[in-house]
Amino acid sequence: MIQNSSIEIVEVSPRDGIQNEKRPFSVDEKIELIERAVAAGARRIEVGSFVRADRVPQMAGSEEVIARLRLPSDVVTIGLVMNKKGLLRALETPIGEIGAVCIASDSFGQRNQGQTSNESVDVARDIISFAGQEGRRAQVTIGAAFGCPFEGEVDSEHVVEMARRLADAGPVEIALADTIGVAVPAQVSALIGRVREAIGALPVRVHLHNTRGTGIANAWAAIEAGTTTLDSSIGGIGGCPFAPRATGNIATEDLAYMLDRSGIESGYSLDRLIETATWLGGVMERDLPGLVSRAGGFPKPTI
């Protein structure tokens, strides 16, 4: 049923995880989070985004974070860009991978980045092509692919068509994002299946939020549908501004627990993840949504 003996996890806590947090993270704290995540096993990690500091204050200083990082050479750093201006900023840095973002619904696209859905595809295609010409890896995420906070249902045929147009521009992968955490497993399986059919051999990454408790179930459905890469955040941090009391990304430690117990390699140390989540909860001065860091891993025999 499961086709892969290993799953790649992209750690998103330093970007999606903190971008909507009220409490500002200093550059030093961001660097510490990234370094701790890498020490726990992260080998692909979002480290910042090249957006307007007045719109996303938490992401100010991404250039400084990237400049000061000292990571093992097998770690791929990812920076998000929403437009050509952001891409030009990114290309001035040694960022390892460009993440473009487009949105499956017009209402969300206009609020998130001032673009309709189709405009966001056009912009993302340009970003991917230009990054490629400059010799950088580029991938793209389709946000709100499973539902929109303003429009409700999103037409999956439109998402498939977006993926097809994006694939033509030559990204290294396409991600489907449940930005607001509304997806359910059957929907995840079905959409991945249709997108994979449409884009051939190009890998499909999946980005999930646990807003309604279905995040880990959706992760398992994605793995069963052939996804080899999933996004998650240590501690499960990452609120959505459109769902203020909601929890965030699926927690890396909960995902890693499921993978470990399923005999699927993730490259992470569960103990180090739990330590890091506990440290992060201390920094953020609250209980984080991830559960394995509270409960512990699988019990060791005591008798």
Next chain:
Amino acid sequence: MIQNSSIEIVEVSPRDGIQNEKRPFSVDEKIELIERAVAAGARRIEVGSFVRADRVPQMAGSEEVIARLRLPSDVVTIGLVMNKKGLLRALETPIGEIGAVCIASDSFGQRNQGQTSNESVDVARDIISFAGQEGRRAQVTIGAAFGCPFEGEVDSEHVVEMARRLADAGPVEIALADTIGVAVPAQVSALIGRVREAIGALPVRVHLHNTRGTGIANAWAAIEAGTTTLDSSIGGIGGCPFAPRATGNIATEDLAYMLDRSGIESGYSLDRLIETATWLGGVMERDLPGLVSRAGGFPKPTI
């Protein structure tokens, strides 16, 4: 893939949900919880247990709760019993269904009910037979079927053998319980498959905790494996005394959300569940683990 257009949910908040809570629930509060759960759609519901009040103080007064309940005639009430003495108490009440409990590991069985695993099967068989002779429905739950807090791994062959011996006694169903919330989807699928093979047409219910974030994923795996009945608690309440900071049962509202969005009938109203979870959080004076009551259901179009 999914064989059923509807799934039955057994509401366990009034028993498993509250039994380890420090704050005492009054008989009036228990009755209100039961009546609200039924108004939200519950048609099978744990309403108490016949255990020693000095060991589980929260379950004192189960007889009074049952005597005072005024529920629609299609609601089946469940009371748990651990031994013959408890069964005799239960048979003095109009409880609709007897739930026997046995445990897959010796260490947990001895701590939970003073019985080894095999002794707990013997006792449960007697309870089931005697309840049947008295004209009462009886079912049985195999606790710690996916892992033990003291022994770690539990031998699944032993669980299958327990199920086979229990089935001979004539229960209306056998439940597999992930009492401490360690299971993962592949394990759930595999164990349900083996148990179903061993016990023929007898239904398998599944009882899951979300202690490590995998509860809803396990629920979906159970449904895919042919389970038609799942336990859950409104608000996701239900701590385990062996994992003090851990969250409880899978939340009824999160399960119902997944089923609704998957086109599977649960008989519950999601809006009423959210209202009830919100009320229960007020009674318990804290945020409950269930997530849909914070995030809301699937967004209605606002444009």
